[in-house]
Amino acid sequence: MNDNEVYPVRATRTFPGVPQECGAARAWAKTIVQAFPEISDAVELVTSELFANAVRHTASGIPGGEVEVAVTMTGDRPECIRLEVTDQGRRPDRPWSVPHARMPSEDSQGGRGLFIASALSREWGRFPVTGSGAHHLPGQAHDRPGSMITWAEFPVHQIERDLELAGAS
Numbered sequence: 001m002n003d004n005e006v007y008p009v010r011a012t013r014t015f016p017g018v019p020q021e022c023g024a025a026r027a028w029a030k031t032i033v034q035a036f037p038e039i040s041d042a043v044e045l046v047t048s049e050l051f052a053n054a055v056r057h058t059a060s061g062i063p064g065g066e067v068e069v070a071v072t073m074t075g076d077r078p079e080c081i082r083l084e085v086t087d088q089g090r091r092p093d094r095p096w097s098v099p100h101a102r103m104p105s106e107d108s109q110g111g112r113g114l115f116i117a118s119a120l121s122r123e124w125g126r127f128p129v130t131g132s133g134a135h136h137l138p139g140q141a142h143d144r145p146g147s148m149i150t151w152a153e154f155p156v157h158q159i160e161r162d163l164e165l166a167g168a169s
């Protein structure tokens, strides 16, 4: 690879949309970023929260549903690693919702997932999957209304040219 080359390096894996797979998704993401110890715990935790949200709040969590997890680093943004979790959109049995961080009351036991994600990442956000150039679960962009990519970016000290995401292509 020469110095002028911009190299998007992306690792993706699709998991069944069941809570028991959360640990596998978390462990996979941590392994992918193993060359970046300064962010690996944060990536692991945020993967866990975003995966759990996809399963809990979207059609990814109905039987046969899936969640795609992707980790990317790019030469044009060498200062960060990006995590993306793609869900399968609105559940027919739930009101419509979008990922939104909130500050739960002190005695509330839940509702901190995205608050945690925002605290552990440089920036987070979400955007709808459109199918035009967006990454999405194959063949499902259009028949899954509300499908969303929730992403978080993690600052890394420096991406050396010879450091790679494990298992990325």
Ligand SMILES: Nc1ncnc2c1ncn2[C@@H]1O[C@H](COP(=O)(O)OP(=O)(O)OP(=O)(O)O)[C@@H](O)[C@H]1O
Pocket: 049, 053, 054, 056, 057, 058, 087, 097, 098, 099, 100, 101, 102, 109, 110, 111, 112, 113, 114, 115, 148, 150
């Ligand atoms: N992928 C998603 N698609 C649609 N709505 C989402 C998604 N992720 C989160 N949300 C919405 O954002 C809210 C806040 O998410 P957050 O993870 O902070 O809390 P929670 O999932 O309700 O509780 P906890 O994470 O503590 O179990 C959720 O209650 C849900 O309404």
Ligand SMILES: [Mg+2]
Pocket: 049, 052, 053, 112, 113, 114
């Ligand atoms: Mg949550």
